[in-house]
Amino acid sequence: MADFILGMNAKLYIGAADAALESMAVIGNVKNLTLALEAAEADISTRENQGWRAMAATLKSASATFQMIWKPGDANFDLIKAAFLSSGTVAMAVLDDLYTAENSDGPVGNWAISNFSRNEELEDAIRVDVTAKLSKYHHWHTGASCADDTEPV
Numbered sequence: 001m002a003d004f005i006l007g008m009n010a011k012l013y014i015g016a017a018d019a020a021l022e023s024m025a026v027i028g029n030v031k032n033l034t035l036a037l038e039a040a041e042a043d044i045s046t047r048e049n050q051g052w053r054a055m056a057a058t059l060k061s062a063s064a065t066f067q068m069i070w071k072p073g074d075a076n077f078d079l080i081k082a083a084f085l086s087s088g089t090v091a092m093a094v095l096d097d098l099y100t101a102e103n104s105d106g107p108v109g110n111w112a113i114s115n116f117s118r119n120e121e122l123e124d125a126i127r128v129d130v131t132a133k134l135s136k137y138h139h140w141h142t143g144a145s146c147a148d149d150t151e152p153v
Contacts, residue, residue: 005096007032012066013093014076017110021093021141027076031127033066035094035106062107062134064094070118070126080130084113089135102143110136 012033015024039057046054071077083090089110097104115131 010096011093011098011104012064013091013095013099013108014079015091016079017089017091018136019091021099021108024091024093025076026098027068029068029071029074029077031067031069033064033094036063036065037061037107062094062109062137064092064111064130064132065115066130066132068128068130070128077128080113080132081116084116087112089113090132091138092132093141095141099141105142106140107134107137108141109134109138 010033012027012030013021013024014027037060039060041055042058044054044056045052068077068080072081079090082088089112091109092111093099093106093108095104095106111132112135113130114133115129117129119127119129121127
């Protein structure tokens with residue numbers, strides 16, 4: 001086994017809102033993808049912390065930004081575009097491998113499409129920049145199981 005995972009082998013799955021991972025389709029029309037996982041902070045500083053600020057992680061958030069070739073008529077492209085236009089959500093899983101792979105890893109849930117910007121560069125295919133933000137967390141997928149006690153919805 002290699003000491004690294006190549007980005008070209010990662011998978012972005014999509015389906016109708018609340019779809020089970022097993023019923024989602026892989027989006028092949030993805031160029032670069034960034035998964036941002038963050039936690040808000042609460043200041044828990046007290047006088048007994050010897051003059052040091054103390055912070056605790058609170059609510060988590062996830063966003064996925066990626067590029068697609070502008071391809072009307074492609075089912076996955078159209079699903080993302082429709083979610084953006086209707087202010088709806090789509091089910092997505094942002095995984096580093098096929099969901100059936102032993103060590104695949106990533107968040108699964110419903111995602112709101114907050115950016116759907118078309119780029120029309122002179123010497124390139126028309127592309128769309130997409131930002132998806134997690135709106136309903138289902139579970140963290142690890143291999144063939146969930147990493148926490150929640151069941152997929």
